[in-house]
Amino acid sequence: MATIPDDQTLTEKGFDAAPDTEADTRPGMVPEAERLLVIACGALAREIIAIRDASGLSHIDLTCLPAILHNHPDRITGAVEDAVQKHKGSHARIFVAYADCGTGGQLRTACDRLGVEMIDGPHCYAFYEGLTQFAERDDATSFYLTDFLVRQFDAFVWKPLGLDRHPELRDMYFGNYRSLVYQAQTDDPELDVRARICADRLGLRYERRLTGYGDLGAALRDWVRD
Numbered sequence: 001m002a003t004i005p006d007d008q009t010l011t012e013k014g015f016d017a018a019p020d021t022e023a024d025t026r027p028g029m030v031p032e033a034e035r036l037l038v039i040a041c042g043a044l045a046r047e048i049i050a051i052r053d054a055s056g057l058s059h060i061d062l063t064c065l066p067a068i069l070h071n072h073p074d075r076i077t078g079a080v081e082d083a084v085q086k087h088k089g090s091h092a093r094i095f096v097a098y099a100d101c102g103t104g105g106q107l108r109t110a111c112d113r114l115g116v117e118m119i120d121g122p123h124c125y126a127f128y129e130g131l132t133q134f135a136e137r138d139d140a141t142s143f144y145l146t147d148f149l150v151r152q153f154d155a156f157v158w159k160p161l162g163l164d165r166h167p168e169l170r171d172m173y174f175g176n177y178r179s180l181v182y183q184a185q186t187d188d189p190e191l192d193v194r195a196r197i198c199a200d201r202l203g204l205r206y207e208r209r210l211t212g213y214g215d216l217g218a219a220l221r222d223w224v225r226d
Contacts, residue, residue: 004049007151010042015064018087035090036060036224039083040097042067043148044124044216047185048097051217057224063087067148071160073102077110084114095223097216099123119219128183128214141178143204147185150195158201170203179205185213 005015018037040048042064052060065079076098084094096111096118111118121127125144126134149156158164161173180202182195192208199206 004045007148008155010045010064010148011067011152011155014042014066015045015062018061018063018090034059034092037087037091037094038062038097038220039080039087039094040064041070041101041124043070043146043152044097046148047213047216048220051213051220055217055221057220060220060224061091067152068155070101071156076101077103077106080107081110081114084116088114093223095220097220099127117223119216121215124216125183127216127219128185128211129209130211130214139179139181141176142181142207143174143177143179143202145180145182145195145198147188147191150182150191150198153194153198157198170201174202174204177202177204179207182206182208183211183214184208185211 004010005013009015018035036059038048038060040062045062045064048062052058052062063083065076065083069076069079080096080098084096088094094116096107096116098107099119099121100107101123108118119127121131121134124146128146129137145153154164161169163170163173180195180199182192182199184191184195187210195208196206
């Protein structure tokens with residue numbers, strides 16, 4: 001198994017853990033033509049590998065696109081299409097572990113055309129919370145962070161918005177929000193502290209929800225069983 005790179009690499013370059021042909025032909029390995037592939041956002045790499053390993057799904061490979069596409073949703077659909085085309089000849093089935101993620105339905109249209117499945121829902125915050133529960137909350141005044149985004153807060157929020165250079169713009173960006181909701185995939189006290197600091201930096205009330213992997217685990221396991 002490939003080693004998961006650090007968060008900066010997942011943010012900027014992504015991660016491709018699909019084994020090469022030589023590795024697949026070793027004794028005990030599932031042949032390449034029988035392996036399954038998940039194409040995901042780099043922000044989900046650790047969570048998907050944890051689900052895979054805990055569920056005994058060793059025949060699933062993972063390739064992750066750069067997580068920073070989160071800030072450029074207009075680029076996600078093309079990047080996913082390229083990844084599907086690259087890997088479709090080497091895997092029996094491909095699953096796209098993206099929700100709509102700001103693509104305005106374009107990603108769903110592309111996945112349907114390519115014959116690959118993807119996660120339901122508007123974004124990762126919804127499937128971590130659970131699609132039904134998230135819709136019922138309807139908290140449009142909440143700003144969300146996940147484990148990955150807490151660790152990469154500066155790279156995804158503070159610097160792209162120019163708050164490192166112009167902190168006075170904070171209230172212009174976040175004045176309509178009331179709270180920062182940290183959706184915790186893991187019960188990590190250090191991340192809790194860091195998330196509280198993020199809330200303080202944004203001038204928002206802090207709320208922590210231990211969501212675990214939400215609907216992500218079920219989506220992967222259901223796809224494998226289909």
